[in-house]
Structures are given as structure tokens and as C-alpha cells.
Amino acid sequence: MTDSAARRFVLDHFWIAFGAFGLACVLGVYQVLERSGIISALQSPAVYFASVSTHGVLMAFVLTTFFIMGFGYYVATTSLRMPIWNKGFAKAGFWIALLGTVMAAIPLLLGKASVLYTFYPPMQAHVLFYLGATLLVVGSWFWCVVMVVMLAQWKTAHPGETVPLPMFATTANAILWLWTSLGVALEVLFQLLPWAFGLVDTVDVGLARTLFAWTLHPIVYFWLLPAYIALYVFVPLAAGGKLFSDELARVSFVMIMVFGLPIGFHHLYADPQQAAGWKLWHGIGTFAVGIPTLLTAFTVVASLEVAGRARGGKGLFGWIGALPWRNPMVLAAILSLLMLVLGGFGGLVNASYAMNAMVHNTAWVPGHFHLIFAGTVITMYFAIAYHLWPRLTGKRLFSESMATLQLWCWFIGMVILSTPWHVLGLLGQPRRISSVTYNSLLTLAWKPYELAMIVGGLVLMGSAVLFLYNLFKTQMEGAAERDLTVSYAEALHPVGRLPDVLNGFRVWNGVILLLMIVSFGYPILQFFLLQTHNPSAWGY
Amino acid sequence: MPPSSRPHEEPRDDLPIGTWTLLCLIAAGMTAAWLFLYFGVFLPRGVVQ
């Protein structure tokens, strides 16, 4: 990326993402402290639930969306070697998303939108919150368009050539996000906004929850794919090896895109408004979408093994020790995969149909998604930031050892934070409470775990400070870095010509459409056939 | 990438036996833990329908 304006543009995205991240971390520390009840002056459900709502929105919507857009522009321009298509259009997307973020943040911080990032009608937030969330998503659609157009232009200019893997995956993510966001867009545009504006009195909560579930699972893959991209194209190179299999990486991305979408009902296992048969169908799909992640684990670990052996690692596991553990990208990959194993297991339990009743809405669930999202995903976002910051700012990374320390702290903090959550979940503690008021012997066992979580939260906060400080110092005071080129890992077995299905998405869009009609068609249609009695708006 | 670079790779690269062993161990552990939770914790807490 030689165009400094484009680099600046990507950096703007990243700083908004990581600014939101920093603020959300502060809120996270407050939340573990408040929840433990050890400082009585902090106890306040009003502040707690405003904080949880803001933490969720900042982490899940703002950090991710801006990071993914910025990373996408970077990958597109560097892997395709072409400038951003229609910069004005891309900038419009950025400003719309930013405006939406600010609009949503105001009511959130004022406690006027304490409805959590899942919206939860019939509790009604300030209308600005819904408008802001909508604009954030609309802004991201601009990015999707740019990605799809750039890929199309490149393919026209390079007929028959294989699309570079990082761009193939980035476009898969853009298309995935367009499909994904449609569910929540329908909910907000046709249900929540007319209702918040007072045009209609009531909202069908069953339908709203079904539409949100449409978005709620694949959105996780929208967040995860940039992490997988880094695992496939940056990590093997950083470890000193090659990508074990390029084709299988493409197969994994396509499978995630196709199977990630029609499976949202595993968020509704405990809901009364959908039938068990549909839940089982989505449950089977949920297990199916585990396959590409299992394949990814193999490809990435095998790539590491190739690199470790090239560095002199011997025996069955000697290559692990031979890896460059001090390299932030490699270290991040190892820690990220470790958390993927633990968090993935939690996900398997959540996905297991009736067994969901054992853990549904317990502390197990935030334990699971903090391992996967705050663990696997964010750790790779850190590594990407460390990798790209010198290339974006033209300054050498301020401190590589600080980066590795930061990654270790994040890992340790996340394990200390999320292990108690899993235990508490099995002991029956609900998620989303600001204090434990149940007068029951069963709840006595919860206390020590709450205290451990404070330690985890503080370690994570320290890690977040190190991360932001390192990036800031790099940009402000780093030594000049002349080589701004970025390299993507080559495949061990070079890819030749690929069939169209692994070089484009036309067929897959058709498959997705079909699967979505099968999986969501009747479950949505039923609300128009049922005699429903919809509730009016409530405060909180 | 030109195919000529392939002979430089060690033959073991094509058989990541360490990865295979490691992942099989993890898969076995996950399966055992899942079966324990399903049949040892979930079902004894009461059949649900």
C-alpha cells in the first residue's frame, strides 16, 4: 500500500475500533467489580446495565465493524495491487458508520438504551439508539460493496487467474455480512424503528427474536474471518514456513459462509415460539459449521509444524518448541488456537440441542463467547495490528517484547476471567445480573469465582493499556520504517487454476438463498399465520 | 510459486504427523468431556422436553 491517503484511511478505521475497545475494557473492569459486590458504593443496576449494553455494543459492533472494514481495505489494495475503488463512496461508508456509532453511544452512555446489544423488545430504548445502530450497519454495507466491486474488477482484468486467498476470504466475509445483517436490518427497519417512532403500538417479540437469531450466529463468523485470514496468510510466514493448503483454506471459508448462515436457532433453543424440529435442523447445521473450523485448525497447526521442522524441531512435538514464540504473530496464533479449543468445546455444549437447557443464559455463555471472541478473535486482531502498524505508519513497532508480554497477559487474563464463568454456569449462576440476591445455599459456592474474575479483569485491563500504548508510541515516536510492503504466505503446494466454485461466489449465493429459505422461510412465515397478541412498549 | 521449489521441502512436510497426533488427542479429549457432560451431568439433572 503506497498511497499514504489510503494508509491514513485504514488507520482511521483501526483507531476508532481500538478506541472503542479501550473504553469497553474499562467498562468490563467496572462490571466484574460491580458484580462481585465487594465495593458496595459501586452497586447500581442502572449503571451496570447501561455499562453492559455499552460494553456489548462497543466490542461486538463498533470494534469489529471498523476493524474489519479497515483490514478489508488493506487486504484488497495490497493483495489485488489496485487502489480502493471509489474512495468517496468508501469514505461515505466510514462517516455514516461513525455517525451511527456516535448516535448510538449518546443514549447508551446516558442510560437511555439499557436494552443490551441484543435490543430485547418490548423494552424500548431511545430512538437514537436504533437509528445509530442502523447507520453503523448501513455504513458497513458500503464497505461490502467496495469489496465485491474490487474483486469483480480484478477478475475482469485477470481472466482465469486465481484470486489471492486473503481477498477471496475478505470478499467471502463481505458477502457473508450482507446476508447476515439482513436479519437484524429487517427487525430494525420493519419492527423496532416504526415502533420507536410511535407509528405502531406493538411489536411481535417472537418474530423479532427470530430475525435477530438470523443475524446472531453468522455475525460471529463476520468477526472471526479476519482472524482466520491472519492465521492462514500471516502466521505461516511469520513462523518461517508456508501455508499447508491453500485450497482447503478456500473450502473452509466457503463452508463457513454457507453453513454459518442458516443455523441461528441454536440461540432460540429455549424459546417458546419455534418448534423443536426447526431447532434440531439448525442444530445439525451448527455442528456442520464446526467442520471448517476443525479443518482450519489442522491447516494452521500443520503450517506451524512445517515451519517448526524447518527451524530444526525434531520428534513428534519438538517443532512446537522450535517455533519463534517471541514473534507476536506466531505467539498470538498459538494462544488464539488454545482459546479456540477451550471456547470451541463450550460452543459444542451450547449447540447440543436439549443440553442447552443445562447452560442456557447461565454464566457459561459469556464464558464461551469471551474465549472465542475476546480470546481467539481479538488476539488475532492484536497480532494484525502489530503486523500492520509499521506498514501503515511508516514507523517501526515501538516494542516487540511489550507486544509479546501484552499477548501473554491477555491470554492469562482471559483464562482467569472465563474459567470461573464456565464453572458458575454449571452451578446455575445466570448471566446478566448485576448482583446476587437469591437467598439460597446454592449461591454460596459462587462467591470465590466472582473474586477470581476481578483478577482476570484487571490483568486484561493492563494488557489493553499495553496494547494501546504500544500502538500510540509506534505512531508518535517509532523509528522510520522504509519497507511498507506486506507479504502473504505462499502455499506449500502452489495452486494452479481453480474451479469457479473456489474462485468466486455466484454459485454459493444461490446455495445460501436456498438454505435460508429452507431454514428461515416457514419459521418466519408462521408469525403471519399465527394469531399473535403483540405487547406494547415497556421501559426498564 | 515455481514448482521447482518443492524438492527443497523436507519430505516430512507432507506428513504433519505431530499435528495429526496433537489434534487427535484434543478431539478425543473433547469427545470424552462432551460425553461426560451429556450423560454424566445433563441427563442426571432431569430429562427435559
Next chain:
Amino acid sequence: MHINPLEQKWLYVSLAMIAIFLGSIFLTAITKGVHPPSHIETIDSASLHLSGEFAEDKLGVRQQPDGSLRVTLVAARYGFYPNHIEIPADTPITFRMASVDVLHGTHVPMTNMNTMIVPGYVSQITTTFPKPGDYPMLCNEYCGMGHDHMWSTMTVVAKENWHGVAKADNLGEKP
């Protein structure tokens, strides 16, 4: 397309693992009827108290004509009504619940009694409680500022000590 033989084997291992999980799920679903609570039935949440099974004097534990036990509960900010129920252990109990206002959920810790309560819909879940004791029945879905305080109590009595539904209407009984 190039697929490494070990990678192919790994794919089979992955598929086998998932087959074990899905196989267990299907097996217990077919032989024991283990399913998540699913029951599509709509209701006018605003008018629950006026008539029908969720009217104020119809709540609580009831023996059905076929001898089975049914618990009818209303979830309302911030509690479950009636505030206290008593049921026998090792007996299938069917809970029917509806919300008066917003989204709620209910969970009895250390048991599988766990379901969402969505306004406009009736939630129904059948489960058994193997261990006698006093349990909190708590709201497990954020429902407003008082969510932390939304809970009621449930006593599970050993089957041999259970002498039927004590009172026709135990609404409001002190815990």
C-alpha cells in the same frame, strides 16, 4: 485439488466426532424424548389476569385429571407468581408460564428447568427434579432494573414425603 492424506483422515475424525454428538442427541431424543422446550402457543399477555388458565386464582401446582402435575406460573416484573411452589422429586412436572410484561426467562440452578418466557407466547417445559431441597427459581433474562431481584422459591419434596397438592391455591403463600 490437493488434499493431504493426513488432512483427509482428520476430516474423517472430525466427522466421526460430530456423528457421536449428533448420534447421542438423536438417540436420547428418540428413546427418552429429550428435547428443548418448544411449544408454539400464543396468548394475550396484557389480559392474562382476566380469564383462562393464567387468571389469578388458577395459578400454582395442580393435579391434572390424568394424575400428572402441572405448575402454572406468571412471570411479571419482578417475580414469579405464585412466589413459592412445592413439588415432588422424581416426577415429571409440566410448567406452563406466561409473561405479563417483557421478556423473561426462568432457571432453577442445578436442574434443567430452563426456558425463555416471551410476551405473547406460552412457555411449556416438562422436566423432573431428582434431588429434593429448596431451590431458587430465578429470572435468567435481563428484564429491567429489578432483574437481579426477580426470583421465587421452589421446594422439591422427596417422592415418599409428597402427599399431593397441599392447597388448591397457594398463591402468595409466604416462602
Next chain:
Amino acid sequence: MAEPSTRIAWTPETLRFVSNGNAEKGKVLAESCQSCHSADGRNAVSEYPYLNGQLATYLYRQLHDYKDGGRPNGVMSGIAAGLSDQDMADLAQWYSGQPPRAPQTGQRSGAGTPSLVASGDSKRLIAPCGICHGWDGQGEPVDTPRLAGQKAAYLKQTLLAYQSGERHNDIYRRMRAMSERLSAEEIGALAEYYSRMK
């Protein structure tokens, strides 16, 4: 089947009907209520509540319950019997639009808040008053009344009436169940606290 505690159900239609009440017409109707319910302290009987700033939904339902018999009262039942649904909505709109009574001592929530208001008592399954009635005692939609600045004698009498079951128009016994678990001293203290609140 027993009579429900109230015949009002907060359906979208009823909510809309109340919010469409005509405050100007309510003002005219309210003139005859002021001798007992005025906010300037003229009303002599300490058990007659202030109505200014009260939630419209709450006022509407109380009037209806007086008329329907859900809240029997020697004085109010007779008065409400002469009101139409529209009159009740108009009155509710008028009173809810009036500024709440000025504080007597200016106390706000925070310092000196009784623990029952802020955190309840989980041993007795008493939820904090503040979670439903608002941390500033302002009441919450729908139908949870404002308590701040209300007369202590009225609040005390009301809680005692819920406790004895004499008053029973709380849907699903929510207030009866709470007040049964309160002691007479606690009832007195809560009434005092809310009466002094802004």
C-alpha cells in the same frame, strides 16, 4: 371463577385510550376533586392522596376499579360510578400533567435511603421498592404509581390495607405479597421516607 383483582388490562387499545384523554376536559372535571385532592395542602384529611404528577395509567385504573368494585371505598366508589371511561381518561391526563407536589424537606434518593428501598430483603423475598417505583420514587410505566412526595398517612394506610387484604386490586397480589412480609415499623418508615422525597 373469582373476580379478577382488576378488570383493566393494559392492552394497546386501553393504553392508547388513556393517553388520548383530554386534559382540558379533565381540568374542568377535576375542579370538584380539588377540595380533597389539591396539591396546595388545603385538603384536610391526611389519608386523601395527592394526585398531581401521578401516572395516568395508574389513575385511570384506580378510578375504574372504584367504579367496578375492585377497590371498594365509601367515598370514591360513589364518585367514580358517575364517571364515564372518557371522563376517567381525561382526569388521568389532567392530573398526570400537573407538576408533582414540591418537596417538604427536599430529600432525594441517596443518603438515608432505607435498605428496603435500595436493596430489599432477600431473606424475606422482599424486592427493593425502587426497582418498580423508580429510584427517585417517580413511578414507572405502565401503572406503577409515583410515591415521591405522597402523604405519609396515605402511604401507610395503603400498605396496611394491602397487608390485611382490604385493598386487593394489585394484579397477581404483587403488593399484597410484599406488604405481608413487612412489619408495622417498616411500613411507617417507608411511608415517611417516600413522603419526604422530591
